[in-house]
Amino acid sequence: MKNILITGGAGYIGSHTAVELIHAGYGVVIADNLSNADTTCLEGVKKITGRDIPFYKADCCRKDQLLPIFREHRIDGVIHFAAFKAVGESVEKPLMYYHNNLLSLVTLLEVMVENGGGHVVFSSSATVYGQPPVLPVTEDTPRMPATSPYGNTKQICEDILADAVKAYASVKVVILRYFNPIGAHPSALIGELPRGIPNNLVPFITQTAAGVRKELHIFGSNYNTPDGTALRDYIDVVDLAAAHVSALKRMEAYDKPGLCEVFNVGTGKPLSVMELVKKFETVNHLSLKYRITGRREGDVEAVWADTSLANRVLSWKARRPLEETLANAWAWERNIRGIT
């Protein structure tokens, strides 16, 4: 059995990926410093899988906290989720973002190389494309200068990984550029737990439906899109988690050194903010209070993925229908709020 270390595994995407890895027959070890998570999702993963997963409260920026994990477990690969991810906060606290997101990756790679290398799956983001001139975006679409320190950390991390692979034959890398991850596990035992006011659309919608927020603001209705609201590619978090299993399989099957591949992970289908809001209302038989306001600074008009490379090379495809994803998102919100 291959053992995979999941950094940031107590968080949103990491916890869903832990479940998919266990179901695919991997051994899982989780490291998280709980800077943006509590133990809710770790407990959820245990309930879903019936497994006691080794958990280390460890900061990936600290070699002394990572080394014991590698001493106590044979680690064949790492999925590196651990990072700060709030775009707005990164503008206010750039040094905190550069420190955490860059140092955690460098420290992890150092520890891996010292321990014989291994496979790395890295969480990158569609944010590296900015507003692409041609849609959908392929992996060859040039990256745009980052518009936030957060986005810049993703670009720099991609470059660090490409350089590491050239220098260390023991390291293989798959970089996944996530589009907009949404939804929750169908069990409603794990999902997104934003701290404070959510920045992202779907948690804001579910909190509005739950009565935690008064109304949803739709940021802009005068974009050059069919209904005037912005277009994104919303990918179900369980489908996204499955892409990490496919990425590991890809590296296991690739028997030459020097692998550093990049894949878009999305549905390949654009959806407008208004379409998503309406779909959420229909699927969950409720009415949302919303208001159209001005555009949010820094937002792009439209971005969605060409996923043919991941479909072909990773044999991975987004499967879950949007209806199911939005029902799961609402079931999770109801579960954590105790709404029947």
Ligand code: NAD
């Ligand atoms: P999350 O905040 O729920 O999970 C990240 C986890 O990492 C948290 O549990 C946090 O406590 C932990 N962490 C942060 N810094 C750490 C450190 N130095 N050491 C150990 N643990 C640390 O976020 P998520 O939505 O699950 O995102 C996971 C990854 O995917 C991040 O790298 C993020 O940038 C990337 N990503 C997320 C999205 C999205 O919309 N959610 C989109 C694209 C990319």
Ligand code: WQD
């Ligand atoms: C989606 C759409 C908003 C909230 C961000 C990061 C990106 C990646 C994913 C990490 C936009 C609109 C939102 C609201 C709204 N994260 N919206 N009202 O901005 O596409 O991407 O998360 O890598 O880097 O930038 O996602 O969910 O914030 O917004 O109208 O209250 O919903 O304007 O058009 P975004 P989002």
